[in-house]
Amino acid sequence: MSRISEIRFRSRIQLLISENLALHFNYLLTVYEQTVLQRIIIEPTSIRELEWEAMQRFAKNLIQVAYERNIVGAEKERLIRMRDTLVNKMLNITDCDVLSEMLSIHSPFLPSYADDYEKLNTYVSLLRRGLLMSSDSKTLSRHAVSLILRAVQTFPEYFKVDEVISKMQMAQLLQVLAVLSNSIDDEHVKLELLRMAAGPTIEYLHRISWSFEDVPAFIKFNAFDTARTGADDSSTMNRIELRRALTCIQGVVQQVNSSSQLGTMLIPIYPCFFKLTRCLMELHLEKNKALLHESFRDSLTNMVAAEKQQIYCKFNHPA
Numbered sequence: 001m002s003r004i005s006e007i008r009f010r011s012r013i014q015l016l017i018s019e020n021l022a023l024h025f026n027y028l029l030t031v032y033e034q035t036v037l038q039r040i041i042i043e044p045t046s047i048r049e050l051e052w053e054a055m056q057r058f059a060k061n062l063i064q065v066a067y068e069r070n071i072v073g074a075e076k077e078r079l080i081r082m083r084d085t086l087v088n089k090m091l092n093i094t095d096c097d098v099l100s101e102m103l104s105i106h107s108p109f110l111p112s113y114a115d116d117y118e119k120l121n122t123y124v125s126l127l128r129r130g131l132l133m134s135s136d137s138k139t140l141s142r143h144a145v146s147l148i149l150r151a152v153q154t155f156p157e158y159f160k161v162d163e164v165i166s167k168m169q170m171a172q173l174l175q176v177l178a179v180l181s182n183s184i185d186d187e188h189v190k191l192e193l194l195r196m197a198a199g200p201t202i203e204y205l206h207r208i209s210w211s212f213e214d215v216p217a218f219i220k221f222n223a224f225d226t227a228r229t230g231a232d233d234s235s236t237m238n239r240i241e242l243r244r245a246l247t248c249i250q251g252v253v254q255q256v257n258s259s260s261q262l263g264t265m266l267i268p269i270y271p272c273f274f275k276l277t278r279c280l281m282e283l284h285l286e287k288n289k290a291l292l293h294e295s296f297r298d299s300l301t302n303m304v305a306a307e308k309q310q311i312y313c314k315f316n317h318p319a
Helices: 003-042 049-068 073-090 096-113 117-136 138-154 167-182 187-207 215-221 234-255 262-282 305-315
Strands: none
Touching: 003 049, 003 073, 003 096, 049 073, 049 096, 073 096, 073 117, 096 117, 096 138, 117 138, 138 187, 167 187, 167 234, 187 234, 187 262, 215 262, 234 262
16 A cells, blocks of 8 residues: 555544544444553553554544543543553653653543543653653653643643742742753744743843832832831732742753753843842942841841852852
């Protein structure tokens, strides 16, 4: 059979399945279970590349379409059992290529996690394991990243962590996206990861750049001219947000490689850094210290021992 004939035959089979899916879903699911799932569970390493491709296409045309058309019906629990069986098998797979192929088989099951965040957590842990395994496999690395992004887009509420972790922890977590961008060849995906990691912070710093114009504005914006208040106070939040933003930018810059497009993304806020640096330096002037509330006057411009040690280690280490 020629390649063109093969494509035409495949298209007709896909159309046949699609047109009869609602009427014969139970039977088609049994065929899938017996010819695809059992083969994968019993001996996944013996499956050839062409077989993987065919099984993945069958899974997509059957399971993904069933969820999209909302015709899962009475087979919902059966599909969940298949999904969990597949995930449990993948947890024990050590071959990067095989794991990547199995993740493609699993991909159509993603909608089944809609009301099962506990099992979604297991799946996300599996993707994390795939990233850790993929140091020598760009295929698995790219695949795991794309699946993580798809999961985030599909279940944003699951990944909503504002009430669970602090803003500083969130700034540190965003560095993971910068690390992932280093392992991606696709420039569009790489840029998207960098935008996710640093984009909101760049926009925030640009938005508050007016507060860096002079020292009085900087002091007023961060409420350094009033007594210390609780963490929920709006003035305190300005300070926390600024620190979070700077921590995020610092972490992302440290994580990306030399070929990253991050430098280009940061160009619009370079003036912000220069102005902020000037404000921080001029805080040491007596006329500006007088603008500070007494609770900040003696501590704000003093460096703690840990900060001094950090600078010493970076700039004064032996050659």
